[in-house]
Structures are given as C-alpha cells and as structure tokens.
Amino acid sequence: MNLFDVNWIGVVLAALAGFVVGGIWYGPVMGRKWMGAVGLTEEQIKQGSMGLIYGGAFAFSLLASWTLAHTFQSYETNGVELSVLVKVITAFGVALGFIVPAIGTNYLFSQKSKTLFFIDAGYWLLFYITMGAVHAYLP
Numbered sequence: 197m198n199l200f201d202v203n204w205i206g207v208v209l210a211a212l213a214g215f216v217v218g219g220i221w222y223g224p225v226m227g228r229k230w231m232g233a234v235g236l237t238e239e240q241i242k243q244g245s246m247g248l249i250y251g252g253a254f255a256f257s258l259l260a261s262w263t264l265a266h267t268f269q270s271y272e273t274n275g276v277e278l279s280v281l282v283k284v285i286t287a288f289g290v291a292l293g294f295i296v297p298a299i300g301t302n303y304l305f306s307q308k309s310k311t312l313f314f315i316d317a318g319y320w321l322l323f324y325i326t327m328g329a330v331h332a333y334l335p
Contacts, residue, residue, distance in 0.1 A: 201273075202265040206334035210264070210327040211257040217326045218253070221319045233312035261327055264290070268331055280332040287328025288321060295320045 222230055231237065264287060271278055278286070296317045303313045 202262060202269050203331075203334055206331055207258065207261045207265050209334060210330035211254065211261040213326045213330050214257050214261065214323040215254055217322050218319060221322060226315050226318075229311065230315050233309050233315060257323075260324075261331075264324075264327055265331055268335065272335070278332075280329075283332035284325060284328040287324040287331070291320045291324035295324070 231241070267286075268278060268283055299316055299320070300313060302308075303316075
C-alpha cells in the first residue's frame with residue numbers, strides 16, 4: 197500500500213472540520229476559561245503571529261487527518277471493512293488512548309492546572325471524533 201493512497205479531499209475536509217471544532221471550542225464555548233487557565237489576555241493573544249499559529253495548527257491538523265485516513269485505508273487494503281461507528285470509535289480511541297495521556301503527562305510535569313487539562317483534553321476528543329466521522333463518510 198502506498199502511503200499517499202488516501203482520499204485527499206477527505207483528509208483536507210476532516211482537517212478543516214477539526215479546525216472548525218477548535219474555533220468553536222476555544223472561542224465561544226471555552227475561550228474565556230481557556231485564556232484564564234493559560235494566563236493570557238485577549239491583547240496578548242492578538243500580539244501573537246496569527247499566520248504562524250493558525251498555519252501551523254492547520255498543518256498539524258492535516259498531518260493528524262492524513263494519519264487517520266492512512267490507518268483506515270491500511271485496514272481496507274487488507275480486506276477489513278470498517279463501519280462508520282467503528283471509524284468514529286477508533287478516532288475517539290486514538291485521542292483517549294494516545295493524545296489525552298500525552299498532554300496529561302506534560303501537564304503534570306509542567307504543573308498546569310486541571311482546568312486547562314480538561315479543556316484541552318475535551319477539545320482533542322471532539323477533534324478526533326469529528327475527523328473520524330468525516331473519514332467514515334468520505335472513505
């Protein structure tokens with residue numbers, strides 16, 4: 197199987213969907229609480245290099261989306277048909293089993309707050325569920 201033998205439209209749309217989830221999560225849903233948890237003001241956030249921040253975040257979203265698509269495609273190449281539900285649960289499992297423990301470990305050692313952990317962990321769970329759903333419907 198070729199590493200790049202994936203549905204690239206699905207990869208981009210899933211990354212965009214995850215990115216939109218982030219905009220909603222860190223905007224109207226948890227924005228103020230997140231700013232307090234990281235100790236930033238709106239003015240400080242606006243001083244950041246938005247092109248670099250958003251461009252880099254989208255590039256990481258593309259990488260995560262491609263990896264998920266490649267994983268699903270590798271199953272199908274080997275004759276395993278995954279249902280929509282299995283793809284969504286698998287994506288959730290990736291977040292719960294790999295992403296959440298990784299950020300949790302980093303937050304423990306850097307002594308970040310539980311509030312920040314739950315905000316960020318919640319985002320990554322939603323991000324991967326969303327990407328899994330897009331990949332499930334656009335195989």
